[in-house]
Amino acid sequence: MENFEFYSPTCFVFGKETENRAGELVKRFGGTKVLIHYGGGSVVRSGLLDRVKTSLDKENIPYVELGGVKPNPRSGLVYEGIDLCKKEGVDFILAVGGGSTIDSSKAIAAGVLYDGDFWDFYSGKPITEALPVGTILTIAAAGSEGSGDSVITKEEGMLKRGASGNAIRPKFSILNPALTQTLPAYQIAAGITDIMAHLYERYLTNTEEVEVTDRLIEALLLTMIHEGPRVIADPDNYEARANIMWAGTMAHTNSCGVGRSQDWLSHMIEHELSALYDCAHGAGLAVTMPAVHTYEMPHNVMRFAQVAVRVWGCQMDFAHPEVTAKAGIEAFRNYLISIGMPKNFEELGAKEEDIPKLVDVLLHGNGGNGTISGFMTLGEEDCTKIYQLMV
Amino acid sequence: MENFEFYSPTCFVFGKETENRAGELVKRFGGTKVLIHYGGGSVVRSGLLDRVKTSLDKENIPYVELGGVKPNPRSGLVYEGIDLCKKEGVDFILAVGGGSTIDSSKAIAAGVLYDGDFWDFYSGKPITEALPVGTILTIAAAGSEGSGDSVITKEEGMLKRGASGNAIRPKFSILNPALTQTLPAYQIAAGITDIMAHLYERYLTNTEEVEVTDRLIEALLLTMIHEGPRVIADPDNYEARANIMWAGTMAHTNSCGVGRSQDWLSHMIEHELSALYDCAHGAGLAVTMPAVHTYEMPHNVMRFAQVAVRVWGCQMDFAHPEVTAKAGIEAFRNYLISIGMPKNFEELGAKEEDIPKLVDVLLHGNGGNGTISGFMTLGEEDCTKIYQLMV
Numbered sequence: 001m002e003n004f005e006f007y008s009p010t011c012f013v014f015g016k017e018t019e020n021r022a023g024e025l026v027k028r029f030g031g032t033k034v035l036i037h038y039g040g041g042s043v044v045r046s047g048l049l050d051r052v053k054t055s056l057d058k059e060n061i062p063y064v065e066l067g068g069v070k071p072n073p074r075s076g077l078v079y080e081g082i083d084l085c086k087k088e089g090v091d092f093i094l095a096v097g098g099g100s101t102i103d104s105s106k107a108i109a110a111g112v113l114y115d116g117d118f119w120d121f122y123s124g125k126p127i128t129e130a131l132p133v134g135t136i137l138t139i140a141a142a143g144s145e146g147s148g149d150s151v152i153t154k155e156e157g158m159l160k161r162g163a164s165g166n167a168i169r170p171k172f173s174i175l176n177p178a179l180t181q182t183l184p185a186y187q188i189a190a191g192i193t194d195i196m197a198h199l200y201e202r203y204l205t206n207t208e209e210v211e212v213t214d215r216l217i218e219a220l221l222l223t224m225i226h227e228g229p230r231v232i233a234d235p236d237n238y239e240a241r242a243n244i245m246w247a248g249t250m251a252h253t254n255s256c257g258v259g260r261s262q263d264w265l266s267h268m269i270e271h272e273l274s275a276l277y278d279c280a281h282g283a284g285l286a287v288t289m290p291a292v293h294t295y296e297m298p299h300n301v302m303r304f305a306q307v308a309v310r311v312w313g314c315q316m317d318f319a320h321p322e323v324t325a326k327a328g329i330e331a332f333r334n335y336l337i338s339i340g341m342p343k344n345f346e347e348l349g350a351k352e353e354d355i356p357k358l359v360d361v362l363l364h365g366n367g368g369n370g371t372i373s374g375f376m377t378l379g380e381e382d383c384t385k386i387y388q389l390m391v
Numbered sequence: 392m393e394n395f396e397f398y399s400p401t402c403f404v405f406g407k408e409t410e411n412r413a414g415e416l417v418k419r420f421g422g423t424k425v426l427i428h429y430g431g432g433s434v435v436r437s438g439l440l441d442r443v444k445t446s447l448d449k450e451n452i453p454y455v456e457l458g459g460v461k462p463n464p465r466s467g468l469v470y471e472g473i474d475l476c477k478k479e480g481v482d483f484i485l486a487v488g489g490g491s492t493i494d495s496s497k498a499i500a501a502g503v504l505y506d507g508d509f510w511d512f513y514s515g516k517p518i519t520e521a522l523p524v525g526t527i528l529t530i531a532a533a534g535s536e537g538s539g540d541s542v543i544t545k546e547e548g549m550l551k552r553g554a555s556g557n558a559i560r561p562k563f564s565i566l567n568p569a570l571t572q573t574l575p576a577y578q579i580a581a582g583i584t585d586i587m588a589h590l591y592e593r594y595l596t597n598t599e600e601v602e603v604t605d606r607l608i609e610a611l612l613l614t615m616i617h618e619g620p621r622v623i624a625d626p627d628n629y630e631a632r633a634n635i636m637w638a639g640t641m642a643h644t645n646s647c648g649v650g651r652s653q654d655w656l657s658h659m660i661e662h663e664l665s666a667l668y669d670c671a672h673g674a675g676l677a678v679t680m681p682a683v684h685t686y687e688m689p690h691n692v693m694r695f696a697q698v699a700v701r702v703w704g705c706q707m708d709f710a711h712p713e714v715t716a717k718a719g720i721e722a723f724r725n726y727l728i729s730i731g732m733p734k735n736f737e738e739l740g741a742k743e744e745d746i747p748k749l750v751d752v753l754l755h756g757n758g759g760n761g762t763i764s765g766f767m768t769l770g771e772e773d774c775t776k777i778y779q780l781m782v
Contacts, residue, residue, distance in 0.1 A: 001406070001630060001633040001634065001637070002406065003405060003406025003407060003409065004405050004406060005402060005403065005404050005405070006402070006403040006405065007402040007403070008399065008400075009399075009400035009401075009402075010400075011396065011397070011398040011400075012396065012397040012398070013396050014394060014395050014396070014397065014649070014650065015392070015393065015394025015395060015650070016394060018394060208630075209630035209631075209633070209634070210634075211614050211617050211618060211634045212610075212611070212614040212618075212634040212635075212637050212638045212641070213637075215610035215611070215613050215614050216607065216610045216611075216641070218610060219603075219606035219607045219609060219610035220603070220606070220607075222606050223602050223603040223606050226602050227602060227603075239392060239599075239600035240600075242392040242600070242650070243392065243600070243601075243602045243603040244603075246392070246603045246604075246649070246650070247603045250603070250607070250646060255641060255646065258405070258637070259405065259406070259633070259637070
C-alpha cells in the first residue's frame with residue numbers, strides 16, 4: 001500500500017425528508033444569510049425549493065436566490081453570484097441541484113472572499129479561503145457534494161477549467177434518495193454505470209498488497225449489481241435508491257481508492273465520445289469500459305480474474321485464468337446491456353470513420369503529448385484498437 | 392435503510408514515516424504552541440517522541456510535554472494538563488499513543504477553554520468548544536483517533552464516564568502501521584479480534600434492505616481473514632499491518648454501519664469478563680462472540696447464513712439454512728483459535744461459578760433494569776445460558 005492522506009470533512013445527512021433540515025444545518029455551520037443557488041425549473045416545480053425556504057424561515061435565516069445554472073456551469077453566472085453575495089452580505093452558499101450547481105456555488109464561495117478575479121483560481125491559484133457551502137443533492141453521487149473540486153467554463157473561448165481547495169469542500173451535504181426519483185430510466189442507468197466506472201477506475205491498479213481497498217471496491221460493485229436492476233424495474237423503490245446513493249458517495253470519497261495507483265483511462269477515452277456526440281457520460285462509459293478492459297486484460301490477467309470471481313460470480317479456470325478474466329468482462333457488458341445501456345458505437349450514435357479524429361483529440365488535444373497513462377500507457381495504435389473494439 | 396448523519400472530519404495521514412509530518416500538520420490546523428501528551432516510556436524508548444519533537448522544531452513550533460497517561464486515563468493528569476496548557480499558552484494538543492492518551496488529550500483540550508471543572512463534560516454537559524487535537528497512533532484502530540468521544544476515570548470513587556462532542560474530534564490522525572510493530576503477538580491477535588467484533592456488532596442488525604453496508608462490513612471481515620494470519624505469522628509484514636490498520640479505521644468511522652440498527656450485545660457481555668478477570672478485551676470477545684452468535688442465530692438464521700456464505704466461504708444448505716449459519720459461527724471460532732485467542736472460560740481464566748455474579752452485574756450494575764438490548768433483548772436466563780456456552 002502506498003502512503004496517502006484521506007480527508008473528507010463533509011457532514012453527510014442522509015435519508016427521507018432531510019431537505020427539511022437545511023435551515024438547522026446552515027445554522028450549525030455558522031450561516032446567518034444565505035444564497036440559494038440552483039439550476040432549472042425542476043427544483044421549483046417539484047416544490048423542493050419551497051421546502052428549503054420554509055426550513056430557512058423556521059430558523060429565521062434570511063436568504064437571496066440565484067437560479068439558472070446550466071450543465072457545464074458558466075463564469076457569467078458566477079460573477080453575478082459574487083456581486084449578489086457582496087451586495088447582500090451573504091455568508092453561506094446553499095447549492096440545490098446536481099454537480100453543476102454545486103461547482104458554481106463553490107466558485108461563488110471562493111470569489112466572494114477574494115479581491116481579484118475569481119477566474120484566477122481556475123488558472124492555477126490555490127483556493128485557501130471561501131464562504132461555507134452546503135448542498136442538497138438531486139442526483140445520486142454527483143461527486144462534487146463531497147469534494148474540494150469545481151469545474152467552470154469561461155464563456156470567452158469556452159475554456160473549461162478546474163479549481164481545488166479544502167476551503168470549498170461542502171460543510172454539509174443533504175442526500176435524500178427520494179429526490180432522485182424523477183429522473184428517467186435511461187439517466188438512472190447512466191448514473192449507475194458512472195458509479196461502477198468510478199469503482200473500476202480505482203480497481204485497476206498497479207499497486208500490490210491492497211486487499212482492504214480491493215474488498216471495499218468489490219463490496220460497492222456487488223451492491224450496484226444487486227440494486228441497479230431493482231431501481232430500473234421499479235423507479236419508486238426507495239431502498240434500492242438509498243443503497244445506490246450511499247455506494248456512490250462512498251465511491252467518491254475515495255476511502256476505497258486510497259493508497260493505490262488508479263486507472264481512469266476509460267474516463268479519458270470516453271470523454272472524447274461525449275464531447276463529439278453529446279451522449280450521456282454514463283452511456284459512453286458503458287460502451288467504453290468493456291473495450292478498454294478487454295484491451296487491458298493481458299496487462300494483469302489475475303486482476304481481471306479476481307474481479308470476475310469475486311464480483312461477477314464466475315468460476316475460476318485455474319488452468320486458463322484468461323478465460324475467467326474474459327468471462328468477467330462479458331458479465332459486466334451483459335449487466336450494462338440489461339439495465340438499458342448501449343453496447344456499441346451504433347447504439348451510442350458514434351461513427352467508425354471518426355476514430356482517427358477521436359484518437360487525435362484524445363492524444364494531442366489540450367496539449368497532450370501523444371500518450372495517455374493509467375493502468376497502462378497507451379499510444380495511437382492502442383487507442384485506435386480500443387475504439388475499434390467498440391464498433 | 393434508516394436516516395442517518397455521517398460526519399468524519401478528521402484528516403487521516405497514513406503510511407510509512409508519517410510521524411515526521413507532525414509539525415507540518417499542526418501548522419496546517421492552526422497550532423502555534425503544542426502540548427505533547429503521551430503515556431509510558433515506550434514512545435520515548437522507541438525514539439518516536441524524538442522524531443515528533445524534531446518535526447515540530449523544523450516548523451519552529453514550540454512545545455511542552457506531559458507523559459504518564461495510564462490505561463483507563465485518570466482525571467488527575469487531565470487537571471495537570473489543563474493547568475500546564477493555561478500557564479504555557481498552549482493552543483494545540485498532540486496525542487502520541489493509543490486510545491487512553493487520545494482520550495486524555497481530548498479532556499485537556501475541552502478543559503482549557505472552559506472556566507468550570509472539566510468533569511462537568513463527563514457528567515452530561517455537551518462539549519461545544521475545545522483546543523484542536525491531533526494524534527499519532529501507536530496501536531491499530533484504537534477508535535478514539537477518529538471519534539468525538541472520550542472516556543476518563545475520576546479517582547474519587549473510580550467513576551468511569553464518557554463525554555462527546557464534535558469539537559473534540561481530532562483535526563488529524565497520523566497512522567503509521569510500522570509504529571504498531573512492537574506489540575506482542577497475543578496483543579495483535581486481541582486487536583484483530585476487537586476489529587472483527589466492531590464489524591460483527593454492526594452486521595447483526597434488524598434493519599432490512601441494507602445491502603451496501605452489509606457488503607462493506609463483509610469486505611472488511613474478508614480483509615481481516617486474509618491479513619490476520621499473515622501478521623501473526625510475520626510481525627514485520629508491513630503490508631498486512633497496513634491493510635489491517637485501514638480496515639480498523641474504516642470500521643470505526645462507521646461508514647459501514649450507518650442507517651442500520653446495531654447489536655453490541657457481545658461487547659456488553661464481554662465487558663463483565665474483562666472487568667472481573669482483567670483479561671484483554673479482545674481475548675474476552677473471542678470467547679464471547681461465538682457463544683452470543685450461537686444464542687442469537689435462531690433470531691435471524693438467514694443473516695447468519697449470509698455471513699457464513701459470503702465471508703466464511705461456507706456452502707449454502709438451502710434445505711437447512713441453520714446448518715450453514717452454524718458452520719459460519721464455527722468457522723469464526725476456529726479462525727480466532729488459529730490466531731492464538733482463547734476458546735473458553737478456562738483458557739480465558741474465567742470461572743463457571745462466577746456466572747451468577749457476572750449476570751447480576753451485567754443486568755443490574757450501573758443502574759441496569761434487568762435486560763440488555765441489541766440484535767435481541769436478553770434477560771437473566773438468556774445471559775446465563777450465553778455465559779454457560781463459554782464454559
